[in-house]
Structure formats: C-alpha cells, structure tokens
Amino acid sequence: MPMLRPNYPNRSGQTRRQVLPTYDLAFKKILANPEHPEIIQGFIRDFLDREVDISDIRILNPYSVDNYPSPDQLTLSGVQEKYQPSDLLELIHDVTIAVIETLDLTIEMQLAKYADLMQRSHMYLADIYRNNYNNQPAGNSKYATLKPVWAVNILGFNYFSDAEAYRVLTLHDNKRLTPLADNYFHLCFFELHKATSDPRLAAWREFFNTGNAVGDAPSYLRTAAKIIEYQNLNSKERGVIDSEERRREWAESYHAYLLGRYDDGIAQGQQTSSRRIARNLLDDGLPADDIAKYTGLTVAEINQLVSH
Secondary structure (H helix, E strand, C coil): CCCEEEEEECCCCCEEEEECCCCHHHHHHHHCCCCCHHHHHHHHHHHHCCCCCHHHEEECCCCCHHHCCCHHHCCCCCHHHHCCHHHCCCCEEEEEEEECCCEEEEEEEECCCCCCHHHHHHHHHHHHHHHHHHCCCCCCCCCCCCCCEEEEEEECCCCCCCCCCEEEECCEECCCCEECCCCCEEEEEEECCCCCCCHHHHHHHHHHHHCCCCCCCCHHHHHHHHHCEHHHCCHHHHHHHHHHHHHHHHHHHHHHHHHHHHHHHHHHHHHHHHHHHHHHHHHCCCCHHHHHHHHCCCHHHHHHHHHC
16 A cells, blocks of 8 residues: 555645555644644544633644654565565554543554454553553542543444444443433544535545545545655655555565465466366266366367377
C-alpha cells in the first residue's frame, strides 16, 4: 500500500506530493502533534460531539520524528522478515489523548482486517479506563479519577454488514434498549469505504482516503492536509518516508516473487497431472483429439507422450 499520492495539481495549478494520512508518520503528525491541537479539538468535536478547550488537551504519546528509524537504518536488510506476505497490509497506528477532568480518547487506524479486532478494541478501552484508577493521586477517593473513555477505530475495510459509516457503541439496558445514564465506555468505528451524509465525517473520510481537504472542509482539516504535504515536511521526515517507501516497494516485489514461484509450482503440478492422465487414456485406446478435450493438453503434446 503506497504512502504517497502521485503528483497532482493544487488549486494554483502547481504539482505537489501528498503523504497519505494512512501512513504512521503522517497519522501521528496530524493527530498527536502538540503544535496543532486545533486538529485534535476538531476531531473530538466531529466524532465525539464534544466541545473541549485546547488548553485541556494532553497528548500522552506525542508525535516526534525521532521515534522513527533514521533513513540510513532503513535498508533492504531483513526485508523478508519485516514484510512477510500476511503483514504487508496489516498497518495499525494509534494515538492516545487525555482531556483533563472530562474524558480520555484513543484513536486507532487499522487498514487490514484481522480476526481479533473486537477483542483488541475492548482491551484498549479497558486499559485506558483502568490507567486512571492506577494513577490516582494519594488521598483521593478510590474511584475519583475514573472518567469516560472513548476509542475511535478508523477502519480501511468494511467490518459491519450495514451501510452505516460511523457508529458509537455504549452500555445499554438490554430489556429497555436505553443507554445508561452515566455511560463510561464508548467504542466507535469509522469505516472509510462507506459513504456518510454527515458533512463533518464526509470531510474526514475524504481526507483519510486521499490526504485532501476539499470543498467546505474546516480550517483544521486544511491545516492537517497542508502539514503532511511532502514539501512541508522537514528533511528527516522526508528521508524516513522516502526510505520506507523504497523498502516497501522492495518488500512487495519480494512478495510478488514468492507468489510467482508458488503459481509456477501449481502450474507445473497441474501439467504433470494432465500428462499422467493423458498417458492412462492413451493406454486405454482413446484418440488424441478426445484426450485433448479432457486434459487441456494439445494434440502435439499428447503425441509426444506416445513417442516416449
């Protein structure tokens, strides 16, 4: 899966390279960047329907390019181990945000489907909730630091069978189908392949899928699109992305090579099996024309079996 969109013209007609928000560095530069808390504030407003003050936002795992390997460390060495075929598209990125005295939020993007999605999502939600209990100051009442927790899972595949792009799952009374008055758990899913009529979520969907903030996209999304334009990255960020893109291309080529060898083996096995069947039919006295219909071999290939 590429990390860069091909060069394309902006509104001024100039060409530019856009790093896709689905790449880990770009995802965290947008949603875990202390220099742009207005993007996080907008995300909380649009997905959680909450208004929070920027001064109350705390990023618990802030973005830093220093957390990524330097370009000289990203080499072809070990590409077979790092990019096994089953892992090529399994990209998972996450950030954790705390809003003082109000809520905790984790945002995770998952681009490939795997069997443990629900288990993983519940575990993250429970971990965030419990961390507040474990980190309470001395002298507080036992549960004073516990607060509502939200987990927004952004999915690059369809998980639910309906057409709803965004859903929020909370604790409900099973009989009356009403939510609890004090609901501390919110498990959310945003499926990028599904359209939505909500203009706020539609703008985020377009941004996550293309890296663009189009039409009437809010200012914080336009800022997000701008800061991940390739030319607006610093030299180390560009180096990390260029090296990782090359390495990913090597890995995908290696994957294609392995698949090609597998396909060649299957084809060779099928050819051997067809020849064996054809020889048996020849021994039974069937004409070469009829054998060709049943085995897929040519008459010339069947006649070669006769000569051998």
